[in-house]
């Protein structure tokens with residue numbers, strides 16, 4: 001009687017693992033290309049050297065945070081004239097890719113463990 005239960009538990013675990021996978025896989029290379037074209041002028045080529053000290057560093061920030069920020073600029077839930085205009089040009093896929101790209105860069109904001 002134990003075995004069918006164990007098999008069921010294993011099947012549920014495997015199914016659970018696939019549900020936990022992100023809905024859309026982001027493409028870091030596409031994110032890099034978009035970033036060089038659209039974002040580097042202000043945020044720096046490495047995401048760490050913005051042209052103005054008041055512009056935020058993006059490198060190494062959490063992916064969900066970056067994604068949330070871009071979605072909020074795009075919907076104007078977060079207001080900033082410069083970034084709302086930038087985010088309106090981005091597709092949903094661009095936003096995932098850009099967030100994954102900047103999150104993958106070494107950041108100077110915090111120590112990574």
Ligand code: HEC
Pocket residue numbers: 034035038039040041042043054055056057058066069070079080082083086087090098
């Ligand atoms: C013309 C300059 C400029 C360009 C181009 C630009 N940004 Fe920004 N970005 C800013 C400024 C200024 C802020 C700070 C806005 C604020 O205070 O909310 C900012 C903020 C952000 C933030 C929020 C970061 C945080 O820590 O809260 C993200 C994410 C971001 N930009 C991503 C991008 C991406 C991705 C691109 C390219 C598609 C881009 N930006 C292009 C100037 C720019």
